[in-house]
Structures are given as C-alpha cells and as structure tokens.
Amino acid sequence: MLLGRRFDAEESPRRVLDLTLRLTQRSVSSEFKGTALGRLWSFINPLATVAVFALIFGVIFRGSVEPGRYSGIDSFALWIGIGVICWNFLSAGVINGMNALVSNAGLLTKVYFPRQVLVYSAVGALVVDFLFELVVLVGISLIAGGARVLLMLPVLLVVTVLTAMFATGLGMVLAIATVYFRDISHLWQIFNQVWMYASGVVFSLSMLDQVQNQLFDRGWAFNGRPIPITMLFRLNPAETFLEAFRSCLYDFAVPSLGVSLACVAWGVGMLLVGRLIFRRYSTRIVEEL
Template sequence: MKKQPDSETGENPNSWKHTVALTMVLAKRVVSSEYKGTLLGRLWSLINPLATIAVFAVIFGLVFRGGVEPGRNSGIDSFALWIGIGVLCWGYLVGVVNDGMGALVGNSGLLTKVYFPRYVLVLSAALARTFDFLFELSVLVIITALIGGPQVLMYLPLLLLIVVITGLFSFGLALFLAIATVYFRDIVHLWSILAQVWMYASGVVFPLTMLVAAQEHLFEMGWGWQGKPLPLDVVFRLNPAELILEAFRSVLYDYALPGPEVWGGILAWTAFNLLIGILVYRRFSPRIVEEL
C-alpha cells in the first residue's frame, strides 16, 4: 500500500530522494543566478576574498598593528591574514544565516503554489553559500601556503570538516530564524543589530589576549567580581562563533589541530542549534503558507 503524506507536516516519508534532488536544483539555481549578467562571473568569488584581505592588510597590517602571536607551527606573522581569516569565515557563518532566514518569506509565491518540504529552501540557500565559501577558502589556503609553507595542505580534510560543522551550525540557526521571520517580520531588523554585536563579540578583528588589558583597566576603575578582574575572556569563550573562528585559525594560521575544548564546544553548539531548529520547524511549519 502506498504511504500517504505525514498528517502533520504533509511530507511523504519515502520522498527523501526527491527532496535531495529538489534541494540540489534550488541550490544550483541560486549559484548560477548569483553572478548572472556580470562580465567576470564566478571569478568574483576569487576577487572578493582577495580584496577583503588587501583592505585589512592596509588597515590592520600597516595602520593598526595588533598583538597576535606568530603561528605555532606555520611561523606566520601577519595580523592582516589573521583578521582576513576571521572576516571571511565569519562572513560564511552569518551569510548562511542571512540567506536562510529570508528563504521562506522571499519564496512565498512558490510556497503558495506547490507543495514541497519547506526546509528545502533554507537548506538550498545554505548549500549555495557553502559553494561560494569554498572558492574563498581556496584563496585563503593558497595565501597561507605561500606565506607559511605547503604543510597547510595536509590539514585540508580537517578544514572541510570544520566547514561542514559550521554549515550545520548556521543552518540550524537559519532554520529557526526562517520560521520566526514568517510569524514576526521584525526579526529581520532585530537580527541585523544582533549580528553586528555578535561579530565584535566573536573576536573577528581582535584576539582574546587583548581582553586581558581591558580586564585590568576595568578592575582599576572598580569593575570586578569577588575582588578579581571581570572574566571577560571566559565569557567570550562561551560564544560559539568565537570557537568556530578559532578552529579555522588553528588550521589556517597555526597549522595545528584545534584543542579538545574547541571541538567539544562547536559540536555541542551545533547539535543544540540543529535540535532547536528542527523542533521549531516541526512545530510551526504546517502553518507557514497561512502566515505568508
């Protein structure tokens, strides 16, 4: 007997092959249309990270020199490259969230005309963004190999694993925000503010070692906790984005394995995000079309 679609979500439990195919088609549509009509086309995926690193090389490499220790195994001593890694990897993380959270509202016309699993739109947006990021990541790998040596190539499998974990982390958050945006459109504006705060709280443009001086300064001004400086570095380490950026920098800047606390943190946060995203999706997705 042919199985009927699920009574709550309307999804056929045997349609996973069609769902995968549809996800890939939608992701390919996003990728192919991204640079449509431009003269350089896909080359912009290579030019953009180079331009970003060049800007930070001038601003932070020459004007504002930071206090980043040389790479442990690579010997790389470039604050500009350290920041470039953070900026590009942060851009991927938040880019998946931005694209995914607007996928349902942005495709409301399609959702009201034909049925398919709603999460496919969020997933396809995440895959398209990942495809672009792989081009940017290849530029980073080439630059680090030229500066620190080709040993970074040995860590490519580990680097791809971190990309997958980051993508899943961002997808879980994007799925939650995509559903929330359908019901509360103000989420988009609130998220734009929170994302800016989150970026600076994630150590994208400064190392956590700089917080030590800030802790001491605040302590001298009377801001402390139980007679000790405020543990700003501990608070920052609870931030999942900071841990993800540290994982990328460990591989690309230090040529080293991320520490066990980093692995434990990013895996725990990724599992949490996916769980919350899936639970919210299963609870509220049946009414998406009505709300749109």
C-alpha cells in the first residue's frame, strides 16, 4: 500500500521526498485518464491559449508592447500568452496547495503520514504539466525569434523552480488557514482575480508609466512627485516572476539582477515561512477536519 506504513513523528527528508514523488506520480498519471488524447492535452491547452489571445489582442483589439530586446519578436498576443500561461501555473499552484488538506480530509483521518507532502505533490503535479506548456512556449518563441531562446532553457528551469517554491510556501500557509477558517478559500477566489490584474498579466508596466504621468498632470501627486504606481506594482511577487519568464521567452535575455534576486528572495523566503507556519499549526489538523 502506498500509505500503508506508519511514519515516525520526525520524518526524514528521504521519506518525505519518496512519498511526495509517489503522490505526484499518481496525480500526473490520473490527470488525463479516460481521455482520448491523454498527455497531448498538455500541448493543446497552451496552444489554444496563445491562439485565443492572438485572435483577441492581435486582430480584434490591437495592443502593443516593445519588441523583444534580443529576439526582435513584436507580438502582443505572444507576450500576453506567456503571461497568462505562467500566471495560471503560479495561481493554480497556490490554490491546489491551499485545498490540499481539506480535499484529502478522509485520507488524513484514516492514516498517518507527513501532512506537508499533500501540498508538495499538489504543486509538483502542476510543475510536470507546466514543463509541457513551456515546451510549447519555447517552440513558438523559437519560430518567432530564433534559436537564441534555447540558451534560456537553464534560466527558465530555475525560474520555474523558484515559482513553484513560492506557490508551495504560500499554499502551505493558506492550507493551514483554510483548515481553521473555511471562508479563506472563498475569499481567495475573489482576491485571486484582483491579484491577476495587479500582476501585469494583460498589460505592460510601461502603460502604468503613462497612467502615472497622466494622473500627475491632473494634480494627483505624492510629495510633489507622481504617485509611484509602477513601483507599487513591482512589489507584487507574481509580477516579478512573470517578468522573469517574459525576459527569457520574449526578450531572450537573462532577467535583470534585481528581478533575479527578487525571485530568489520570494521563492526561498515564502517556502521557509510556509514550512515554519505549517510545522507549528499542523498538529491539530485532523481534529479541525
């Protein structure tokens, strides 16, 4: 049995990793079970996403961003497609991690195992799916801008890992909160919609610069200067991760030092905070469930 044996109170990292991998494998293998196309959906979904945004923002509502620095790509649809797909990965990771304990309440009350593996495996399964989606995005960027994007593959993997670490840490915090306060999951659905638009998924920060200057011309100021709207948006960790992905896939450039350090700080920091909070408050999970 996968969960048949009892784990010691102090779980070794090896045992936690082993169970996490097993649960992740089970989630991945069952995701497209019973479908005709199976794993091909991992390629079809991102292609459909980019196609839809190409139609909406490339034909109907024409938008624009600056061409990629080294790629020369000038496609607002691809720019938005990268943002949407990468945002979906981060957002789904947080939501799946948040619901990992409540959705497995029956399992938690029947057998003992390290509770954190439910969050780890929930995000881990999404990482596997996202890697397939990255293959599609890299392929589109390769066709649109050339082979230089292949040099960005190691950086993309690092950014993906850091994003998964951030989603896991925040998911662990929200998972604990959801066990004790079930309204959290409903409130998060509302916040998540606001968070998406605050992350620059469908608009560039250069647009905010224009808004910032327009407000200043109308008398909206902070200490005699324009309201730092762009700076406030850059404090958003999701915007930072999206900027890193776009730098690799759209500009064909390594993210700037500031963005890179911010990604490391958010990823590592949130995972550490999540682990600390989870370890402190997870002892009464079964009682609350």
